[in-house]
Amino acid sequence: MFKQLLLLLALLPITLFAQNMPACDSLLIECCDFNLTENSMIITAENQSSVLFDYPGFVILDANEDTIASETVNYFGIGWGPQQHTLSIYNAPELPFSGTLKLYTWFYESLSCTFDIIIPDTTLNNTSSHNKNDINIYPNPCNDQLWISWDDETDAPLQLSILNMNGQVVKEIKGVYSEAKVLNIDLTELKAGIYFISIETRNKSYFRKLIKSVF
Numbered sequence: 001m002f003k004q005l006l007l008l009l010a011l012l013p014i015t016l017f018a019q020n021m022p023a024c025d026s027l028l029i030e031c032c033d034f035n036l037t038e039n040s041m042i043i044t045a046e047n048q049s050s051v052l053f054d055y056p057g058f059v060i061l062d063a064n065e066d067t068i069a070s071e072t073v074n075y076f077g078i079g080w081g082p083q084q085h086t087l088s089i090y091n092a093p094e095l096p097f098s099g100t101l102k103l104y105t106w107f108y109e110s111l112s113c114t115f116d117i118i119i120p121d122t123t124l125n126n127t128s129s130h131n132k133n134d135i136n137i138y139p140n141p142c143n144d145q146l147w148i149s150w151d152d153e154t155d156a157p158l159q160l161s162i163l164n165m166n167g168q169v170v171k172e173i174k175g176v177y178s179e180a181k182v183l184n185i186d187l188t189e190l191k192a193g194i195y196f197i198s199i200e201t202r203n204k205s206y207f208r209k210l211i212k213s214v215f
Contacts, residue, residue, distance in 0.1 A: 023051035024113035027078065029101065039089045041069055043101075044082050044207075052077035055107050058085050060117065062099040066091065073107050075209060080167050081198055082207045135199055141211035142187065148199070149182040155201035157183070162210065163196045170195070187212055 026049035069087040103113040199206040
């Protein structure tokens with residue numbers, strides 16, 4: 001039943017809209033990608049408002065307010081581009097599932113948004129799963145050199161963009177191609193700090209947090 005739940009969510013992406021503060025309605029939340037071996041799920045968030053949602057953390061609760069999955073805070077805020085949030089799964093609910101997705105800010109000090117989430121009772125026979133590590137970025141944190149690699153089943157990156165915390169593109173590379181399936185990026189000109197890297201392939205987009213260290 002646990003695998004059936006994960007596969008159902010993976011095959012039925014859902015866009016959720018909030019019920020409360022106006023800024024929440026500008027968030028587009030898509031659910032879900034899963035890593036079955038790590039008991040984790042990924043939701044993608046995009047922010048179309050000027051509210052940053054500082055230090056966000058997502059939690060999924062069932063009808064009894066028991067925690068199904070939660071995120072360790074990993075972002076300064078929710079930006080305008082697609083942003084992946086990884087939630088650890090604690091309890092696998094029976095289907096059908098009806099609960100809430102809550103967005104907290106400031107390291108879970110404030111509740112900002114509440115979304116309804118409904119998962120229907122459907123039986124699936126497909127046992128395939130999505131591997132969220134098909135694009136790897138390392139080291140992270142990095143110094144002046146960053147490496148990106150991808151596996152045989154992943155399309156090569158067509159465009160790379162590095163954005164600062166204000167959403168401004170500070171470095172861009174187009175027409176990326178490497179037969180070795182690994183790419184080196186020189187970040188010497190960037191100051192130490194927190195950035196985001198956007199990677200576009202033929203069929204998919206990736207958005208990851210990037211930290212450049214002082215040393």
